[in-house]
Amino acid sequence: MKNGTRKWLFCAVLVVLLAGLTGMAAAKELLIGNMQDISGPTSVWGNAVTRGAEIAIEKINAAGGIDGAMLKLVTMDTKANVQEAIKGYNSLVSSGVVAVVGPPVSNIGLALGPIANKAGVPVVGSFIDPRVTVGEDGKPHAAMFLMQPSSIQYSEIMASYTIDVLGLKKVGVLYDQSNAFAVSLMKPYVDYIKAAGGEIVSEQVYTKGDKDFKTQLLKIKDAGADCLYFPNYIQDAVLAMNQRKQVGLDVPVIGGLDFAPPFASLVNDPEATNDIYLANNFSETEPQLKEVWEIYKTKYGEDPVNKVFLGYDKVLLIREAMKLGGGTSAAQVMAGLSQVKDLQGTTGVLTISPGTHQPVGLSMVMYKIEKGKYVELGRYVPEKHK
Numbered sequence: 001m002k003n004g005t006r007k008w009l010f011c012a013v014l015v016v017l018l019a020g021l022t023g024m025a026a027a028k029e030l031l032i033g034n035m036q037d038i039s040g041p042t043s044v045w046g047n048a049v050t051r052g053a054e055i056a057i058e059k060i061n062a063a064g065g066i067d068g069a070m071l072k073l074v075t076m077d078t079k080a081n082v083q084e085a086i087k088g089y090n091s092l093v094s095s096g097v098v099a100v101v102g103p104p105v106s107n108i109g110l111a112l113g114p115i116a117n118k119a120g121v122p123v124v125g126s127f128i129d130p131r132v133t134v135g136e137d138g139k140p141h142a143a144m145f146l147m148q149p150s151s152i153q154y155s156e157i158m159a160s161y162t163i164d165v166l167g168l169k170k171v172g173v174l175y176d177q178s179n180a181f182a183v184s185l186m187k188p189y190v191d192y193i194k195a196a197g198g199e200i201v202s203e204q205v206y207t208k209g210d211k212d213f214k215t216q217l218l219k220i221k222d223a224g225a226d227c228l229y230f231p232n233y234i235q236d237a238v239l240a241m242n243q244r245k246q247v248g249l250d251v252p253v254i255g256g257l258d259f260a261p262p263f264a265s266l267v268n269d270p271e272a273t274n275d276i277y278l279a280n281n282f283s284e285t286e287p288q289l290k291e292v293w294e295i296y297k298t299k300y301g302e303d304p305v306n307k308v309f310l311g312y313d314k315v316l317l318i319r320e321a322m323k324l325g326g327g328t329s330a331a332q333v334m335a336g337l338s339q340v341k342d343l344q345g346t347t348g349v350l351t352i353s354p355g356t357h358q359p360v361g362l363s364m365v366m367y368k369i370e371k372g373k374y375v376e377l378g379r380y381v382p383e384k385h386k
Contacts, residue, residue: 030069033092033100040079045307052311082111098330099318106180116143122334124314129184133357140357151184159192160382169198172225177205185231213240221249234258245272260306270372279364281347313345
């Protein structure tokens with residue numbers, strides 16, 4: 001055999017071997033998608049979810065990954081825009097992700113449902129509108145999974161606390177009628193208040209992009225409300241609480257998860273953040289948070305907010321689903337998610353209902369904001385949920 005021929009054969013074999021090694025290396029990496037608002041109006045939440053997911057992946061990889069395969073997070077910036085989110089999801093599917101860490105945004109979850117069901121790549125999100133995970137026919141959307149209490153459970157916790165604990169019965173309501181998140185928190189709250197003998201004395205609305213809520217707040221004040229229910233996004237909450245003080249609406253505020261940290265730190269006037277009640281996913285004193293809390297604080301030099309733990313637990317759910325589903329394909333992860341039971345997460349013990357793709361049995365921790373300071377009031381669940 002001539003030298004030139006030998007060299008050619010040697011190079012060909014080397015190319016084949018290198019290609020095989022490259023393929024083996026690629027097979028040792030599992031892609032997890034992440035769709036969050038990184039640069040838009042809710043980026044304070046999107047970046048927190050992303051950091052929590054990254055910490056979970058770093059811990060899993062440090063322990064050897066999944067059957068030797070390392071996880072890699074691939075992040076798409078939704079900019080809190082539905083079309084950007086759809087484009088991002090399709091891009092993630094094309095890149096080969098086996099699951100997606102979803103955003104805490106119901107509008108995006110509603111838009112993604114039909115697309116994800118068709119693509120077969122599951123989304124584990126914290127969008128609390130129950131329509132994201134359950135269709136009009138009462139059956140669960142195959143690819144959509146929720147990992148925190150739905151808007152129905154959250155609303156009823158807040159309504160029960162309003163009327164059964166605080167003794168407030170004349171409620172004024174202000175919400176963004178163009179936002180699925182806000183709308184999903186309205187009806188269950190109002191229904192509970194009315195059924196418990198309370199009254200909605202004024203129901204006011206606004207729409208996306210509105211910055212001035214003083215007219216609506218004055219109407220609620222004039223109606224004699226003894227509290228304000230405000231289930232809206234964090235940027236609206238900052239504006240509305242400042243304006244609440246300006247118009248003299250000096251009544252307790254019952255809010256949603258967007259009043260959790262860092263909300264109070266974003267309002268310049270501590271007086272504007274006084275007498276606000278909310279339910280959060282966790283308590284800083286709970287032991288299951290300690291390790292992740294310390295990792296986050298060391299890495300970023302600040303205390304984590306609740307969305308960090310949501311991001312962390314979403315990855316834990318995906319990892320558990322790989323075990324239960326018998327493999328790491330998108331189909332196996334999707335099958336495994338419906339089987340998750342009694343998984344200890346940072347936000348509680350997670351069990352996913354196969355009938356709704358929503359968690360069951362999760363309680364919430366009540367907080368009151370007093371002049372910019374969060375005061376823990378303990379875990380709470382209405383009698384009907386026990």
